[in-house]
Every structure is written in C-alpha cells, then in structure tokens.
Amino acid sequence: MKVEELGEFGLIRRITQQIARRAVECDASVIIGLGDDAAAWEKTSGVVEVLTTDTLVEGRHFDRKYTSWLDVGWKALASNLSDIAAMGATPSLVLVTLGLPYDLDVESVDAFYDGILECAAEYGGVVVGGDIVGSSEFFATIALIGKSSDALLLRSNAREGDVIAVTGTLGRASAGLVLLKNNLENGTTRTSVLRSAYARPEPRMSDGKLLVSHGICCAMDISDGFLADLGKLCEASAVGALIYASAIPIHPEVRRMFPEQFMDFGLGGGEDYELVFTGSRRIVDGLIKVLPSGGTIVGEIVQGQPGSVVVQDDSGCVINVDSTGWDHLLR
Amino acid sequence: MKVEELGEFGLIRRITQQIARRAVECDASVIIGLGDDAAAWEKTSGVVEVLTTDTLVEGRHFDRKYTSWLDVGWKALASNLSDIAAMGATPSLVLVTLGLPYDLDVESVDAFYDGILECAAEYGGVVVGGDIVGSSEFFATIALIGKSSDALLLRSNAREGDVIAVTGTLGRASAGLVLLKNNLENGTTRTSVLRSAYARPEPRMSDGKLLVSHGICCAMDISDGFLADLGKLCEASAVGALIYASAIPIHPEVRRMFPEQFMDFGLGGGEDYELVFTGSRRIVDGLIKVLPSGGTIVGEIVQGQPGSVVVQDDSGCVINVDSTGWDHLLR
Numbered sequence A, B: 001m002k003v004e005e006l007g008e009f010g011l012i013r014r015i016t017q018q019i020a021r022r023a024v025e026c027d028a029s030v031i032i033g034l035g036d037d038a039a040a041w042e043k044t045s046g047v048v049e050v051l052t053t054d055t056l057v058e059g060r061h062f063d064r065k066y067t068s069w070l071d072v073g074w075k076a077l078a079s080n081l082s083d084i085a086a087m088g089a090t091p092s093l094v095l096v097t098l099g100l101p102y103d104l105d106v107e108s109v110d111a112f113y114d115g116i117l118e119c120a121a122e123y124g125g126v127v128v129g130g131d132i133v134g135s136s137e138f139f140a141t142i143a144l145i146g147k148s149s150d151a152l153l154l155r156s157n158a159r160e161g162d163v164i165a166v167t168g169t170l171g172r173a174s175a176g177l178v179l180l181k182n183n184l185e186n187g188t189t190r191t192s193v194l195r196s197a198y199a200r201p202e203p204r205m206s207d208g209k210l211l212v213s214h215g216i217c218c219a220m221d222i223s224d225g226f227l228a229d230l231g232k233l234c235e236a237s238a239v240g241a242l243i244y245a246s247a248i249p250i251h252p253e254v255r256r257m258f259p260e261q262f263m264d265f266g267l268g269g270g271e272d273y274e275l276v277f278t279g280s281r282r283i284v285d286g287l288i289k290v291l292p293s294g295g296t297i298v299g300e301i302v303q304g305q306p307g308s309v310v311v312q313d314d315s316g317c318v319i320n321v322d323s324t325g326w327d328h329l330l331r
Helices: A008-021 A069-085 A106-123 A172-181 A192-199 A205-213 A226-237 A252-257 A262-268 A281-288 B008-021 B069-085 B106-123 B172-181 B192-199 B205-213 B226-237 B252-257 B262-268 B281-288
Strands: A030-032 A039-042 A048-057 A090-100 A126-134 A139-148 A163-167 A218-222 A240-244 A274-279 A295-302 A309-312 B030-032 B039-042 B048-057 B090-100 B126-134 B139-148 B163-167 B218-222 B240-244 B274-279 B295-302 B309-312
Touching (some): A048 B126, A069 A090, A069 A106, A069 A205, A090 A106, A090 A205, A090 B048, A090 B139, A139 B090, A139 B139, A163 A281, A172 A262, A226 A309, A252 A262, A274 A281, A281 A295, B069 B090, B069 B106, B069 B205, B069 B218, B090 B106, B090 B205, B205 B274, B218 B226, B226 B309
Parallel strands (some): A090 A126, B090 B126, B240 B309
Antiparallel strands (some): A030 A039, A039 B048, A048 A139, A048 B039, A218 A274, A240 A295, B030 B039, B048 B139, B240 B295
16 A cells, blocks of 8 residues: 555554554653644653754665665664763653655555664654655654753763773674675675664663763764764864774674775764763773673874864874765765 | 755854854753754753654745745744644744755755744744755754643543634635745735745744633644644544634635635635634633634534534535645645
8 A cells, every 4th residue: 555545644543553552651751642733741850851853864874675664764763862872861752754755655654663663662762743744755854852860971071181982893884784785695694793783773772871870971972984973072072082993893794894994984984873982091991891882992082173083003103094974965 | 055065064063153143042941952962951840841843845845936945944943833832832942854955055054044043033942953964855854842831732622512713814825825826916915914824824822822821721723724623633532513614714815816715725725823722612702802813713512423524604504615634645
C-alpha cells in the first residue's frame, strides 16, 4: 500500500497504534502525549532539560540500496540520543517529523518507526508527537528532549593542559559504509562490526553519565569526523589541540581492510557517534578504565589559534590528513 | 552567494550572528542556547511545558513565485505558535531545522530567518538551536516549546451541549492564496487583508490565554480547514457537531471576491490559524465580547458518531460542502 492511499491521518493513526502496541512505560510526568496540538509535561525544580534535533535526508545521509528502513529509523533516533549522551543527560521525549514521497510504501514507514522504537526501547525516549508532510525525497527530523539533575558536558569547557580522550574506536562507521557501498565482504561475520557501526550506531548514553559522575565537564559526540568535531570543541573553548596519530584507537578490522586509509577513516570518517572529552590526566586515567565502551587518551589541549588541531606522528612530525569531516552543504 | 559556497558551518555562524544581532531578551532560565549539542533550560515546579512541531516544504506549502522568503520564515514559526496558542500556553524555545538545496542563495536564508525573528519578536519564542541539511527541495521544521501555569486547552474536552465558536473570520487565507496564484487584484489595498492572511498569519496567542482564563478547556487551531479540524476535535472528544452555515464569520472581501465559493473557503479553506473552541453558552457569550480577534458562535456539540460534522442552512437542510480540508499525503 502507498502512503497516498492511506492519507496523512490514516497514517498518523496507524503509527499511533503502532507506538501504543509497543508502548514503553511512559514517564508519569507526561501530561499530553500523542494526538493533541502539542505535548506537555511537568518538571520538578532542580532538573535541567536539554533539547536537540537532527535530520536524515534520503540520498544524502542514507541510500535504500544498502540501508534498511529499520536501520534508518534506528539511526534517526540514535543520532539524536548521541547528542543527549554528549551532554551527560538522559533522554525523555521524542518528536518525529517525516517528509514522505507520495509513492513510498506504508510498510517502509512501519519499518522506519520500528527502528525508532527499537532504539528507544534500548536507550530511552518516548515518542510524544510529530508531523508528517509530503516531499519529493524522504526526510526525518527528530527533536529530542532530555533531562539531567547533574552538571552538563559542554563543548566550551576544555582548558589548556587537559588531556583529550575518546570512547570506543574510530573509523568503523565510515569503513562500514565503504564496504556496504561496494558490496565488499557482504555477509561475512568478521567485518559485520563495521557494517553495523554504520547501520546501527550505539549512542554512548552510559558513558556520558559516567563522565559526569567522574567530574568531567567537557565533551561532544563525534558525528562529522573526529578532527572536524574536535575542531568545533576547541573553537568553543578558545583553545587548540595536539593529537598523537599513533594513539588513535582504530578497530583492527578497519586496519586490516583498509591498510592505506585507516588513519583517514579514524581521523576524518563521520558517524562514529563516539564521545570526545577532555579533563585532567588524573581523572581521565581513572575513568577510561571503567568506561563501558572503553576509552583512550589521544592528545592534549594546548594554547593556540582557537579551533586549531595539529596531528603528530611518533617522531613529532605534523601529519596532513586528507579527510577532515563532513559538511552537509559543501560538495 | 550560494549556500554551497558558504558551507554549513559558515551558514550556521552567519545565522547565529543574525540572531544575536536581533536578540530578544532571552529567558533567564535558558542555560545553554545556540552552539552546543543541545539546548538546556531549567523549570520551576508547577509549570507545564508544551512541545509542538510543524514543517513547510517548498512546492507543497508555499511557492517562491508568490511567497517571499521573509513570509515563509514568518509562517514557519507562526504555524507552530498557533499550536501553542491552541493549548492556551506561552511560547518559550524554538529549534529550527532547515533542508536546503545546494544552489539556494544565502540571502534567501537570511530573509527566511528574518521572518522567523520578526514573528518571534511579535509573538514570543527564542531560537536556541537546530540543524541544517542538504536536500533537493527546501524544507523547514520548527520545534517549539511553550509553557503554562494554568490548565491547557485540549481537543478532547468538548461535551454534548457545548456551543462551538471560532475566533476572527474564516476563509481569508485560502481566498488570499487564490488571488496570489492568479495574480488577481495584486497591489490593491482592499484585498490586501486576504493576501496577508495567507502570507502573514497571526497566531491567536492572546485569545488562547483569554480562553483559559475564562474557564474554557477545549480548543484547537484551524490549519487544515474548519470542518476538517472540527472533525478531529469531535473525534478526540467522541462527539458530533452541528454547524449553522449562515453563522460562519466570512470576511466581506471573501464574499465580494468569490460570491460563488465563499462558503467553501470558510468551511474548507486551510491556513486560517483561527481557534475553534467549545464551552457552555453562558461562558462563550461573555467571552466573545472580549476576545481580541473577535468571536462567533457557529454551532453546537451534539451526540453522534464521533467526529461527525453536519452543516445546516437556515431552513435546517443539510449542506454538502465540496472542500473538506487539506491532507498532506492525499493527492
């Protein structure tokens, strides 16, 4: 069935029922959820709320040829959750706006929403509303509200002398995308970790909370590539950064599959959804031993042109990196 | 200059500066605004927050041929504010997501944001974040948070015996669109009220607050056409509605310009952004005398198939109405 046969309100009803069937226990403070002009909720004092939004557009951020609608839905929410994780907050309410081509299958929308709901069941968030419009290409905008009763992790809190660390490993998602695009090793177990890093990113919710509880106050998520995002963090903090190339944690499968390019993937590849954070060496040393996703010190915050990031090899030589991240409007 | 020349981050910086230049006094409770992963704010207890989102897509909701970018921006926010007004709440925080064709002029984006900021200056709301992505057609999704320390206006609160009333007049926006599309009376003062109703809708913020303070508890805004939206209200309240055609407040210029079609515009035309509300005759009679936008009783809530709306003429005959609203996915 095509969405144009069902119509907007039929589709909204369908999605509402779909959500109701899978209803996560709803936050008791939600007063108005789906079905009214707006969602409403009540907060007690002392709790800080955070709000973020992120959009996927077909043909720009994903391709149906190698991404299932289920995975598109998952990723649409996961990319927002990653922003909430990077604040050290906990997700609460989700608004979903869909732009849908007239001839899209309703089953695709079902699968898309299933992906959102699977991700929400795993990491949190209750869908409380949204909007559906017609458009020539598919897009999905999610607005996500989170909350925290602790301090927040801000980009602007890096200080000279801090060490720089990242969770997990870098470059998996961009390497996975290359495999998917070129249909390389499709179906092999060994490289599935790369494909799933691209298709099913895991927002670092627990890591974010742990950073806060250990007294870290500066972090952001790595969605546009490590160097590009670190540059934004440094710009916000009016500092520079020095990165040791050999310290970058690159997954062994990325090294094996791309022996010439692995460093470009690690430093420049997008969509890793790991966290980069800074803090005193003492705190970070202790912290990386207990982070659920693991952690690695990769450099230090230095005086310098705000936003400038220098990458050094083991002999202290500056390395030029080809790929410096993803800008949604530059071609 | 094209947006592809400026790039995403250049554009974000440009918009951030544009907003800073026009900064409305920012709500003191905003802790994190533009420039971090998420916006954050703190609420005191007893205050209810509301959250809504609405999207405009070029070619579906507007056409550059007869809508300026300034007006597109205004309307993008106004349509969200209208939802907040329909809850009886006050706008607070705004997130703006833009999908931009690569070859769009930066000046167009400037004008679009000017429209948002003009509307925010007039009716409230502080832009605290958003997202920009590339897309083949322009779209804008706004997420808007509002707050209220009073009861909210819900669609589900209509009761049998309530009278139904609307603010302002109906059909102006759809009549204005016909004038613009066909270049009729372009530039004449007499019909400018119709064109501006389409291009610069005025969200009924003060009216919404007044409804609440007078004890009304059921309302929604009329964006998809009066009958279509009233049907949704009745469905949410599990009631029917009887409408007196002759009572529908239709602007004299709509009657004059469209002597054959004015009733279709009034009952079915979209984008009026007036409020429809229900309540006891005693309360509504008093209220419509003091509503800033005026008010008119147009029918009553009756027992019946939930969501069913019947329109009668003066002799009690049922009228068939051609146009029953706008569904974004039906062609």
